[in-house]
Amino acid sequence: MTERTIGIDYIARVEGEGALKVRIQNNHVEDVQLKIFEPPRFFEAFLRGRSYLEAPDITARICGICPVAYQMSSVHAMERALGMKVGGQIRELRRLLYCGEWIESHPLHIFLLHAPDFLGYPDAIHMAKDYPDAVKLGLALKKVGNSLMTLLGGREIHPINVRVGGFYRAPTVNELKAFRPQLVEAMKLAETTVHFTADLDFPNIEEDYEFVSLRHEREYPLCDGDLVSSKGIKVPQDRWDDVFEEVQAPYANALQSVRKGGGTSYLVGPLARYALNRDHLSPRADQLAREVGLENVVRNPYRSVVVRAVETVYAIEEALRIIDQYERPDPSWVEPPPVTKSVTGGAVSEAPRGILYHRYRIGPGGLIEDAKIVAPTSQNQKRIEDDVRHLVERSLALDDPALTNACERAIRNHDPCISCATHFLKLDIERR
């Protein structure tokens, strides 16, 4: 027996966040279980007892890609609980900040996560050898989104300028005008992106989704509007709990959301937003969608990459609109009223990957008594299982590595939080 030291110097990588268990009997898929290993993070628990004013900054830490979504859902939920009305230029600034998040998040998924799947590369680094311009374009677009978040939020990740009632500081007209050229350049990149994505090869698959998103009477939704679905839901956004519920799957740490009563899955995110709000796209986004032949309702999950590109154009166009009409609000926030009794408020906003629901109960004095946060990934999780079940049924002849790759692609279509790991899936197939 010899004792010795083995040098390794291996850097940890984020891989294996999920596992997919598939049970096949007589060439029939009996069960599909998507397991998410990431442990609970207990945000809802440790918000209790904190001031309601802290919620935007605490919940922003839930995600480094879409912190604005957490800030927007939390401030709107608090304002609804307190009976506050926040409109005018503060509302416009919130939309502008949210546009920044879409502009940084969508290209990240399109070029660094999704495109390598279509073009046959394990990741964007390998793809960059053959498609350097595409990867550079994606990074340049993402940088513009991040810069816009910095301008409005104080920093690009986990912004610090958002507060209940508005912003700690509103930018000057000149500060926003100075940013305009970056958005004009970004528009050219985004237009190229729409054509780039539309030219990818797509599997010929359609799914019967129940699409769920916000819908506003006159604009593509970010924070306002009712909660609607393609199968008949139409409720105020703070009534999420009336139509959906979270359930605990015994095999996964992440909660799943389902339709209340029937327990069926539904889909949130770009495909849903687009299908339910196609008529509210901005002119250039609408024109590009027509140019590349994008149907008014897209049921092919792989083509979500094109919808993301169209939404990026929308976000840039909307950002330009807001900057062009901007007048600096003074004061930059609406003062919240004192909290004298227990109040409850809920709100939904459109994170890049789908609706994000927050609900809070605030006690007298302003401390949070109860918090509920339902992220888009958990709302899509059951639907992703359905997609994967259909995929496996169509692909039983594939060997396990090929099937694993196909399942990862099917999951990545919906941009779940786990998909930023290159190889996030451990496939366990039980064939009988």
Add this chain to the structure above:
Amino acid sequence: MHEEAMLADLVRKAEAVARREGAKRVTRVRLWVGARSHLAGPELKDHWAYAVSGTVLAGAQVEIETSSDPNDPNAETVMLRSLDVDSAKGRS
């Protein structure tokens, strides 16, 4: 976030190395934590204890070196530096 996945990845790597080297037992593991890594020492130890349960690494002593250099190119990472093993093979 991602603590479990990161630690599981390090454990998989360490197990693979131990197997390759014919290790009967791993006696010591050295980890290096960058100055800007989101994993801190005590938290890392807890996650590590959970991650190695039931593996050849269970029971091995863990040494954690924490870097204070935020400009280190690996400052945001956690690294598996080395393993001490008991094995039939000689020093490689």
